[in-house]
Amino acid sequence: MVDSHRVSLERVLVLNRIWQPIATVVVKQALTLVFRQRARVVCPESYQMFDWANWLSDKAVRSDAHVIEHDYIRTAHLQVRKPEVITLAKYAGYPNTGVPYSRRGVFERDNGQCQYCGVYVHKRAMTIDHVLPVSRGGGTNWTNCVLACQRCNHSKSDRTPGEASMALAQEPVQPTRDQLILSGVNMHESWKAFINERHVKVKL
Numbered sequence: 001m002v003d004s005h006r007v008s009l010e011r012v013l014v015l016n017r018i019w020q021p022i023a024t025v026v027v028k029q030a031l032t033l034v035f036r037q038r039a040r041v042v043c044p045e046s047y048q049m050f051d052w053a054n055w056l057s058d059k060a061v062r063s064d065a066h067v068i069e070h071d072y073i074r075t076a077h078l079q080v081r082k083p084e085v086i087t088l089a090k091y092a093g094y095p096n097t098g099v100p101y102s103r104r105g106v107f108e109r110d111n112g113q114c115q116y117c118g119v120y121v122h123k124r125a126m127t128i129d130h131v132l133p134v135s136r137g138g139g140t141n142w143t144n145c146v147l148a149c150q151r152c153n154h155s156k157s158d159r160t161p162g163e164a165s166m167a168l169a170q171e172p173v174q175p176t177r178d179q180l181i182l183s184g185v186n187m188h189e190s191w192k193a194f195i196n197e198r199h200v201k202v203k204l
């Protein structure tokens with residue numbers, strides 16, 4: 001099921017200098033990074049890299065030219081093809097180690113769904129359920145915390161899922177960076193080359 005209200009605006013995949021995914025940004029941010037020479041566009045078909053001048057000379061057309069509008073962004077005189085992937089010029093670090101625990105991360109990992117009843121939860125109404133309750137020594141970490149709606153969290157109370165007869169949709173695990181980067185984002189076909197699909201529920 002495609003949950004359209006959770007799919008954010010069109011995003012551009014950001015790779016570090018050695019082409020590992022580290023984030024997504026909106027199209028305008030991506031173009032700004034390229035314009036400031038902090039990143040280059042990776043052509044979705046050829047995987048060639050383009051700086052700003054080359055992208056404009058190769059992938060921009062006059063504003064009155066006939067194009068598939070969805071694929072282009074308009075400036076005063078030009079229509080510039082939207083990038084799908086950019087690669088940073090300097091950053092070569094590899095961040096895919098030990099993603100720190102966060103509430104937001106739990107929300108993303110659990111795809112915005114209550115892990116007991118499956119309902120989609122608004123970020124502002126989200127609660128974190130400790131699978132093993134804190135009062136019984138349960139920790140606040142990736143493997144003991146799940147996203148829950150207020151109703152389920154309230155009715156589970158200070159019990160384990162077994163005691164409350166409430167089954168978890170899945171065992172909570174430490175997510176990979178790719179999972180958190182891509183959760184709730186509309187993926188482009190061209191991203192597949194850069195993403196470890198074993199770690200990600202690919203929505204194409």
Ligand SMILES: [Zn+2]
Binds near residue numbers: 115119148150151153
């Ligand atoms: Zn629920």
